[in-house]
Amino acid sequence: MKTRKLIRPLTAALVGGLIAAAAAPAIGEVSFKGQTFKVNIGFHPGGGYDAYGRLLVRNISKYLPGNPTVLAVNFPGAGSLRLANYIYNRAPKNGLEVGIFASSVAFGPLYLVKQAKFKTEKFTWILNIDQSIGTCTAWHTSGVKSFEDLKKSEVIYGSSSPGSVASQHPRGFNALFGTKIKIINGYPGSTGVLLAMKRGEVQGGCGFALSSLKARRRQEWKSGKLRILIQTGKKKSPELAGVPHLYDMAKDDHERQVMDLIYGLHTFGRPVAAPPGMPKEVTKVLRTAFMAVMKDPVLLKQAKRQHLPINPWNGERLQKEIAAFVNYPESVIARARQAMNPGKINKVKLKQLAGGTISKKTKKRITVTDASGKSYVFKISGRRTKVKIAGKKAKTKALKVGMVCDYKYFAVKDLAPRISCK
The missing domain is CATH 2.40.50.140 (Nucleic acid-binding proteins)
Incomplete structure (x- = not known):
């Protein structure tokens, strides 16, 4: 009897292992033929993330095995946190869904954001489309003409949610440089913030990537109606000559590292992620396909026409870069967390x-x-x-x-x- 009791679990374990091995795709066997592949976009239509997401949707199918039907799905909410939670916890691990969401949201756990139900480094990172250059802006009728003006008296900025870059970046300015920015949350994305600027409800907004300005806000920017006060992110842009660069204001290396955790996330400009725990071969297929489409002549032509920069990292590099950010010294993380504390949250009055x-x-x-x-x-x-x-x-x-x-x-x-x- 004892022998039988021992054999049964061993047999069950062996059979289970064989089934699992049979279920795992072997090299060359991954195929999405006849299926629907979803590119989930963490924002409403009309913004930069949406533009990049739809650029992928138009061109990725021929690089995926089986050439599946590819759909764009707008999945907005909480500055794209809703999508990040979905990809990590609920999206299928068969390779048929990926998500594009804000890097600021991806690092939510680092800032102890309770609603962030994931571990940043555990996502299966597929691709980084571009290393963005961020900006903070003011509308031309606001009376704000320079970054220094933000320190003189209270200025109202709009944002979608406390977890979005549009809220995080001005909070960082207040903590590090003594600006007097009051943030009103609840607008529907960057498009909603821009409309609120035009109506005079808010005076400015942060989180406008330079790529988005060129692709979606070119008329407002080039006409001088949307003033760029400062460029954020680790890189300077020659297109923003004369516009102050945030990192030039750092007093020392410690403050520069704090800036990295608040503003340097623009380096991960347009990250594409899949759920954790996917089969290695499926991960390899997705990373290979998404990196290949970045060199596609049709995609590059469309991107140029839409003023969308393409400067990709493959999934392996993105995974390593994210791990490095997560492992910054505790003193740096603590200072960044302090700066990111939203305090009292002001919401737009409808x-x-x-x-x-x-x-x-x-x-x-x-x-x-x-x-x-x-x-x-x-x-x-x-x-x-x-x-x-x-x-x-x-x-x-x-x-x-x-x-x-x-x-x-x-x-x-x-x-x-x-x-x-x-």
């Missing part, structure tokens, strides 16, 4: 309209008429607009002409994130 009747509706906009006959146009989004009808959650497609609703919105012709109908 405008409200009660009892407005929907008079016209398209997929992305609604026209609403109030009791006096005045019309309002609001943007709506399947992901960003939360709808309730008769107290129950609903989708935006359930909104109909003639419905009487209450609206919370950023501004006329901007997003309405809350709609409640009778």
